[in-house]
Amino acid sequence: MGVIVAARRNVSVSPRLYGPIAVLVGLLLWEFVGRFFDPLLFAPPSAVVQAWVGLVESGELPRAASVSLLALAMGFGTAIVVGLAIGMVMGLYQPAKHVLDIYVSTLMAAPMIALLPIIVLGFGLEVPGRAVIIFLFAVFTIIVNTEAGMSSIKAQYLEMARSFGLDRKQILLEIRLPNALPGILAGMRVALIRAISGMVVAELFLALTGIGYLLRLYGESFKTPELFAVIVTVVIVAVLASGLLNRLARRFSQWQRGMRWE
């Protein structure tokens, strides 16, 4: 008992290090289980890293990633443009909101995967079809968040803007957009994750190219180190991208922080 207390006092770990330490311990545990119990099902991290280096050096992973990212860029890019446009129209004009609301909220709640066969019938399995799938996975989240950001502005801000003589365009650009931006960026973070899901689904289930094909190939041949390497790559890319959008959202919401408790 005394020893434990003493040890605690000597090795004072800063609370900020708990997270990295937790990850490190998790990795060590995984390595241990993988090595000594079941290397087939739990490929140890060392083997996964080796497999990852192999996949990169052979050019397999970069090639697959470029195929996937092309469709992702097209689908997500279109989703941003269309989602912002529709969301702004819905947020600024009540009639447009009433007309479109039922479709947006239905498709927001609906499992998009169930709609895949229809998209394939309409657009095929090549890049247009995959981009459309990614687009549909992402666009409704962007619409909903843009609409919410546009319409949830405080009446005082608008009154103030009018009393300073701003016209409609200025109100939109200088009052409404900055007010909506943090929400829009938060929505884009979620939309990006959904877009990546759509990308993987399209490739895993339908087209068998890119990252999804690698997942299926290594899953079905039980090459777990390679399978883990591909999954970890997808997860790391998703985490980095969502962290980036998170930081952006926080930066653009800084001005709101001081007036939260008014």
Place this chain on the structure above:
Amino acid sequence: MTAPTEPRGRLLRALVSPSPVGLFSGFPRRRWSQKTVLRLSSLLVFAVAWETFGRLDATLLLPPLSSVLEAFVAMLLDGTLIGALAVSLQGWAVGFGVSAVAGVWLGLLMARSPLVERVANPYLDALLAAPTIAFIPLFVVWFGLGLTARVSVIFCYAFTLVTVNSFAGIRGVDAGLIDMGRSFGLTGGRLFWKIVLPAALPLIVAGLRLGAARAFVGMVAADTVLVLVGIGALIAFYNATFRFPEMYAAILAVVLLAVAMVELLAYLQRRAFRWA
């Protein structure tokens, strides 16, 4: 003063009224709001457009709405839809049930112990950001193609949301409430059950609601991508045999069920927490 014998309900009053147009004149003339008119006409335009394009389409890829609805009713009556959905919803119920229990429990542990919170946070952050669907091939390797694999996919879809929300709910309980409970002599378990849990319940239930909806998405993913069973198998079967009205009807059933579930849970939550 009205006569005491007059029936109270509007419909009943209209039915027993001697006037020939009683059924309609009994209702107050209500002007439909612009919102309702726009919504209904939007739906009507959509339905008419679908029907028209469906009839014009020579490739039969888009069947007219009427034949989709016909197939929908037929499949509902002969039990095809209900049978397939029952198989799918089995996985949903187990997966969501386990994730609800485990998520609330982990959220509680995290709220009570800073160590657990700091250890769990990096993993939860990664899982929240990661596309769950990418893990499906791994689940096949680990659990095969049976109910276990489907349940674990559904679990993963719902678990993080439930955990994060119940953590936020319990952590966010007003410190003043807890102080008050303490000053009334509550400690430990009783403090938790009487003060902390009721105060945290709205957010916990919100997390469960989001988790249930996510679990439904995971269910469709598992039944389509992992292994073709239930409603996923039904859609794939009609797709492969080119029976498009039936395929659209099955997809419609999934969409309607998802929307109904989201709306129902939101309604129940509003009803239950009117005080919050």
